Amino acid sequence: MKKKRTPNQQLAQHVEALLTQMTLSEKIGQMSQVRHFDEGMPAAIKTHLIGSVIHTEGPNPGEDAEGWQAKFRALQKLALSTRLKIPLLIGVDAVHGQNTFEGATIFPHNIGLGAAANSDLVEKAAAITAVEAQATGFNWVFSPCVAIPMNEKWGRVYEAFSENTELTTRLTRASVKGHQGYNGKIGVMATAKHFIGDGATDFGLEGGSTTLSRAEVIQRLLPPYQAAVQSGVGSIMASFNTLDGISMHAHQAMITDMLKGELDFQGMVVSDWKAYSRFGQNDIIKAGIDMVMAVDGDLEEFQEGVRLAVLNGTVSEDRINDAVRRILRQKFRFGLFENPFPDKGLISKIGIPEHRKIARQAVRESLVLLKNENQTLPLNPSSRIVVVGPFGNNSGLQSGGWTLTWQGTSKNYAGATTILDGIKKFAHHQVRYDPNGKAAMDNVDVAIIVIGENPYAEFFGDVGGEMDLFQLSLTQEQQNYHKTYTEKGIKTVVVLISGRPLVTTQQIEQSDAFVAAWLPGSEGDGIAELLFGLADFKGTLPHSWPKSEQDYQGKYGPNFWDKSVNPLFPIGYGLSYQKST
Numbered sequence: 001m002k003k004k005r006t007p008n009q010q011l012a013q014h015v016e017a018l019l020t021q022m023t024l025s026e027k028i029g030q031m032s033q034v035r036h037f038d039e040g041m042p043a044a045i046k047t048h049l050i051g052s053v054i055h056t057e058g059p060n061p062g063e064d065a066e067g068w069q070a071k072f073r074a075l076q077k078l079a080l081s082t083r084l085k086i087p088l089l090i091g092v093d094a095v096h097g098q099n100t101f102e103g104a105t106i107f108p109h110n111i112g113l114g115a116a117a118n119s120d121l122v123e124k125a126a127a128i129t130a131v132e133a134q135a136t137g138f139n140w141v142f143s144p145c146v147a148i149p150m151n152e153k154w155g156r157v158y159e160a161f162s163e164n165t166e167l168t169t170r171l172t173r174a175s176v177k178g179h180q181g182y183n184g185k186i187g188v189m190a191t192a193k194h195f196i197g198d199g200a201t202d203f204g205l206e207g208g209s210t211t212l213s214r215a216e217v218i219q220r221l222l223p224p225y226q227a228a229v230q231s232g233v234g235s236i237m238a239s240f241n242t243l244d245g246i247s248m249h250a251h252q253a254m255i256t257d258m259l260k261g262e263l264d265f266q267g268m269v270v271s272d273w274k275a276y277s278r279f280g281q282n283d284i285i286k287a288g289i290d291m292v293m294a295v296d297g298d299l300e301e302f303q304e305g306v307r308l309a310v311l312n313g314t315v316s317e318d319r320i321n322d323a324v325r326r327i328l329r330q331k332f333r334f335g336l337f338e339n340p341f342p343d344k345g346l347i348s349k350i351g352i353p354e355h356r357k358i359a360r361q362a363v364r365e366s367l368v369l370l371k372n373e374n375q376t377l378p379l380n381p382s383s384r385i386v387v388v389g390p391f392g393n394n395s396g397l398q399s400g401g402w403t404l405t406w407q408g409t410s411k412n413y414a415g416a417t418t419i420l421d422g423i424k425k426f427a428h429h430q431v432r433y434d435p436n437g438k439a440a441m442d443n444v445d446v447a448i449i450v451i452g453e454n455p456y457a458e459f460f461g462d463v464g465g466e467m468d469l470f471q472l473s474l475t476q477e478q479q480n481y482h483k484t485y486t487e488k489g490i491k492t493v494v495v496l497i498s499g500r501p502l503v504t505t506q507q508i509e510q511s512d513a514f515v516a517a518w519l520p521g522s523e524g525d526g527i528a529e530l531l532f533g534l535a536d537f538k539g540t541l542p543h544s545w546p547k548s549e550q551d552y553q554g555k556y557g558p559n560f561w562d563k564s565v566n567p568l569f570p571i572g573y574g575l576s577y578q579k580s581t
């Protein structure tokens with residue numbers, strides 16, 4: 001009797017059946033990813049046999065969710081009208097909820113989820129992100145970032161869960177699982193990124209050099225990738241940094257030998273932004289990159305360059321076949337051939353109360369109480385309260401980068417609540433608001449001072465480096481908000497909105513209570529629930545907290561290598577009402 005084929009064997013057979021029919025142009029087409037509005041689009045889907053479309057910074061695909069779906073349905077139809085009818089992978093930078101769509105549920109950035117350290121919550125948040133991403137037309141997300149940030153100067157610290165490898169590994173598993181399948185349904189393909197060493201560059205520079213030894217890379221940075229692979233992650237994105245002086249995109253030993261070989265990763269390796277023209281053209285293909293973000297004018301150079309390289313033997317056809325096999329495998333696995341189009345029925349799920357409830361839970365669990373003197377918290381609802389600072393009433397500022405746009409927004413956006421909104425719900429008296437900390441209002445019992453970092457994302461957010469727009473401490477203006485009230489002898493509760501620990505030793509000393517709130521996302525009102533004691537603080541620091549800027553004179557932050565540096569608070573620190581009273 002014939003043995004029944006396993007699902008994996010069946011999948012492999014589908015892939016092989018398709019691959020054997022493909023021309024070189026069709027194969028290179030599958031390896032190409034473009035933006036939905038790039039030059040030549042949408043015709044390029046047919047003329048260049050495109051395999052994937054990305055939405056990130058730039059014009060929205062439509063006015064509303066129907067419009068987004070319509071756009072991607074039309075592109076998908078074009079792909080299905082090509083000779084082999086291979087559907088598109090349609091990817092989005094949904095890194096804390098479907099954050100590119102106004103009205104979606106936006107979760108705390110990963111650093112906040114690292115503070116919550118709750119795998120079940122991470123899985124639920126990822127599953128909701130999958131639903132809302134599908135509802136807006138996507139079948140792929142470029143998340144989770146599983147970096148281990150070693151220096152707070154890096155402008156992407158908040159995209160990662162923690163500086164702790166074990167915690168990151170545990171949450172990575174949950175995130176991949178949540179994204180890729182929920183309630184027995186197929187979710188979106190997840191992406192573990194950026195492979196490898198993105199958060200461990202010298203002095204925290206985005207795209208800089210990672211000079212760790214191979215043993216350190218394997219011990220500290222590799223475990224989350226191993227967990228992602230074991231959890232069946234569909235894709236892994238290569239990183240901008242160099243390792244051993246070699247661009248990671250062209251690092252064959254790490255991509256092919258380590259990731260695909262030793263770790264037995266069967267999914268696809270996607271490049272980062274314009275990697276073909278930036279990181280060595282065919283070297284990146286030879287190193288093991290399967291799909292290239294050939295965006296923003298890179299498409300012709302990539303497709304022509306690879307074609308010539310195959311024809312002249314620089315890149316082997318086997319390598320191309322391996323890349324295409326991996327891409328097709330994920331397309332079959334995520335059901336794209338059976339269900340290529342977005343589901344209209346999911347539109348009604350975007351930003352619904354059930355989703356926001358989980359995001360609010362994530363906000364509550366992510367807050368870390370660093371100081372609470374004389375039981376300043378929980379607030380007495382009968383006290384006269386003033387909320388101070390622009391971050392106190394601005395959902396854009398409280399959400400950080402990768403919110404509506406790449407570098408974030410400073411506007412209040414649809415569906416979100418602010419910290420002030422929440423405080424108003426619980427206070428018995430009218431809550432006053434002093435947006436720029438200049439009013440120094442009298443007749444108040446407590447000032448809730450909400451200060452933090454303006455939104456930023458990659459490159460822009462580095463401290464030092466090319467842009468050098470940010471600093472490791474609060475700006476003078478922000479420090480003054482605090483001073484205005486402490487000098488009047490008014491009790492102060494500081495709520496810090498930041499993508500990384502900041503040097504706030506003085507503010508912590510001067511305040512009566514201090515809360516690290518990270519970047520909570522759309523459910524800002526959840527913060528008040530803890531301030532008024534409806535729930536207790538559970539969050540613990542996912543990073544050690546620096547004492548001074550001197551802590552950063554070396555390559556890395558206080559918890560790394562230089563054991564003579566004592567952080568102000570160690571990783572894992574966090575008070576609670578139970579513990580502090």
Ligand code: BGC
Nearest residue numbers: 056057093142193272273458
């Ligand atoms: C970032 C990635 C992101 C990609 C697509 C890159 O610049 O490094 O994290 O997924 O852009 O927007």
